[in-house]
Amino acid sequence: MLKSIQEINEKIRRGQAVVITAEEVIQAVAEKGVKKVAREVDVVTTGTFGSMCSSGAYINVGHSKPRIKFGGGVAYLNGVPTYAGFAAVDLFIGSNALPDNDPRNKIHPGEFNYGGGHVIEDMVSGKDIKLVARAYGTDCYPRKKLETYINIKDLNEAVLFNPRNAYQNYNVAVNTSSKTIYTYMGVLRPNMGNVSFSSAGQLSPLLKDPYYQTIGIGTRIFLGGGIGYVAWNGTQHNPNVKRGDNGVPVESAGTLAVIGDLKQMNSRWLRGMSWYGYGCSLAVGIGIPIPILSEEILSHAAVKDEDLYGTIIDYSSNYPNREPGTLGQVSYAQLKSGEIEIQGKKVPTASLSSYSRAIEIAGILKEWIQKGEFELTEAVAPLPGVDSGVSFKPLKERPIGEDYTNDGYF
Amino acid sequence: MAISRRVVLHFDKDIVGQSIVCRLAKDMDLEFNIIRAYVTPEEEGLLVMELSGAASNYEEGMRYLSQMGVVVQSLNQDVVRDEVKCTHCGACVNICPAKAFTVDMASRKIDFAGDKCVACGLCIKACPARAMEARF
Numbered sequence: 001m002l003k004s005i006q007e008i009n010e011k012i013r014r015g016q017a018v019v020i021t022a023e024e025v026i027q028a029v030a031e032k033g034v035k036k037v038a039r040e041v042d043v044v045t046t047g048t049f050g051s052m053c054s055s056g057a058y059i060n061v062g063h064s065k066p067r068i069k070f071g072g073g074v075a076y077l078n079g080v081p082t083y084a085g086f087a088a089v090d091l092f093i094g095s096n097a098l099p100d101n102d103p104r105n106k107i108h109p110g111e112f113n114y115g116g117g118h119v120i121e122d123m124v125s126g127k128d129i130k131l132v133a134r135a136y137g138t139d140c141y142p143r144k145k146l147e148t149y150i151n152i153k154d155l156n157e158a159v160l161f162n163p164r165n166a167y168q169n170y171n172v173a174v175n176t177s178s179k180t181i182y183t184y185m186g187v188l189r190p191n192m193g194n195v196s197f198s199s200a201g202q203l204s205p206l207l208k209d210p211y212y213q214t215i216g217i218g219t220r221i222f223l224g225g226g227i228g229y230v231a232w233n234g235t236q237h238n239p240n241v242k243r244g245d246n247g248v249p250v251e252s253a254g255t256l257a258v259i260g261d262l263k264q265m266n267s268r269w270l271r272g273m274s275w276y277g278y279g280c281s282l283a284v285g286i287g288i289p290i291p292i293l294s295e296e297i298l299s300h301a302a303v304k305d306e307d308l309y310g311t312i313i314d315y316s317s318n319y320p321n322r323e324p325g326t327l328g329q330v331s332y333a334q335l336k337s338g339e340i341e342i343q344g345k346k347v348p349t350a351s352l353s354s355y356s357r358a359i360e361i362a363g364i365l366k367e368w369i370q371k372g373e374f375e376l377t378e379a380v381a382p383l384p385g386v387d388s389g390v391s392f393k394p395l396k397e398r399p400i401g402e403d404y405t406n407d408g409y410f
Numbered sequence: 411m412a413i414s415r416r417v418v419l420h421f422d423k424d425i426v427g428q429s430i431v432c433r434l435a436k437d438m439d440l441e442f443n444i445i446r447a448y449v450t451p452e453e454e455g456l457l458v459m460e461l462s463g464a465a466s467n468y469e470e471g472m473r474y475l476s477q478m479g480v481v482v483q484s485l486n487q488d489v490v491r492d493e494v495k496c497t498h499c500g501a502c503v504n505i506c507p508a509k510a511f512t513v514d515m516a517s518r519k520i521d522f523a524g525d526k527c528v529a530c531g532l533c534i535k536a537c538p539a540r541a542m543e544a545r546f
Contacts, residue, residue: 049497051538111535179452186501187536190450194504271497273538283497283539338513350500352538355518357497 047361050353054164068143073135095282115280118272164234168206177316182277201332216379222287225269228260238392421455448507495541
């Protein structure tokens with residue numbers, strides 16, 4: 001080991017840490033080589049900004065007088081249903097939640113103009129939010145109805161808690177059918193009319209630490225413009241996928257569950273999204289520092305778009321039907337050139353995450369560290385790695401049969 | 411009185427296959443100049459064109475188009491980008507038939523060339539950040 005996180009933090013406190021972004025490190029290594037740069041550079045900063053559907057926030061609104069217990073009742077924020085199954089005044093709002101009266105895809109493709117992601121954006125912007133709740137009433141929580149404005153500044157807690165963010169690589173989407181499809185990978189034109197991709201490639205956090213050698217549970221990160229932490233591995237974390245010779249997954253692999261104080265975040269980095277024909281989501285800005293503890297860690301952090309590959313998936317049949325099969329692999333350099341070739345056809349490409357915002361995040365995080373405002377953390381526990389046996393299991397359906405209709409759920 | 415108007419014609423997928431525009435010339439003596447066309451079988455088609463001719467014929471042409479189920483939109487509308495809302499992702503880039511959006515290779519930001527825009531509005535709903543707005 002060249003240096004420890006403690007030593008890097010001492011340099012950060014003295015204002016002497018050498019910090020560069022995951023883009024800048026590529027150039028540095030090309031010029032000076034891994035050996036030299038690994039000794040010179042203390043931290044490499046990464047960044048990504050895109051729709052991350054598995055996101056949400058929990059809030060505690062304080063107790064009304066007389067008291068009400070949302071738990072077991074229902075609660076809405078700006079007309080969007082929340083999860084109210086906790087105690088009295090805790091609520092969780094998910095980014096994909098939609099108002100009960102949203103037409104959804106009744107007239108396809110639906111517009112999905114306002115949902116949970118937008119509530120989170122409005123809340124973090126300091127706008128007043130309408131809270132409407134109905135409860136059943138108890139001796140200790142007698143109130144059955146609450147309608148009030150709330151504001152983030154008055155809440156006891158407002159915490160962004162995203163079960164799955166920062167995917168280590170992601171599908172490259174295409175549509176081989178003869179009609180336009182509307183997906184979370186954007187509008188996909190027929191007959192492979194366009195290709196969309198989402199990963200930030202050479203700036204994407206987990207692509208720059210492919211074996212989770214530095215990013216782990218407890219890692220302090222840039223989250224939504226504030227400071228957050230890696231809480232756990234994300235859902236669907238899947239370290240055991242195909243990897244390239246450089247060790248980097250060539251398909252969707254690791255994920256992160258992240259958490260942080262929503263009160264110190266801002267709407268530039270948390271944006272409600274409306275995916276035509278698909279639904280609402282939240283675009284989340286995440287930046288993760290990679291401490292350069294060894295030459296190996298540096299060489300992973302310096303992998304460039306030319307050597308990072310994504311897998312092309314047909315979203316008209318294979319993806320929705322969960323059928324195996326791909327249309328090959330393509331490098332992020334090719335994807336970012338604006339055009340790729342699939343089965344002999346030239347197809348225009350576009351990113352759905354904002355690479356310019358990813359650059360900005362890596363730059364902000366770099367500045368925070370240089371100014372001594374952000375110190376690095378030692379992971380409390382590692383993320384499940386390739387030897388963990390963790391895999392991404394599909395659902396094995398076990399039909400309920402006649403009981404299904406008797407439960408009265410649907 | 412002779413007039414000349416720029417219009418955007420939206421053809422529902424059910425009528426894309428029909429010959430409609432040629433009737434404007436044959437039956438209503440309107441000259442048409444196709445500025446842009448965006449027609450894919452089984453999909454909504456879109457024609458941006460300039461129509462010239464007698465005012466009464468133009469009116470008749472508009473009535474005919476609407477009877478045929480063509481949605482006519484005048485080109486006096488502008489689509490503008492809200493620079494605060496735009497996150498520069500790229501969801502619009504390959505949706506625009508006029509190629510008004512391009513990726514700046516250095517900054518990776520999305521440039522919007524208003525002069526190329528034909529105000530068809532396809533980007534408005536395709537933009538997940540709802541940064542594109544129609545102004546009349």
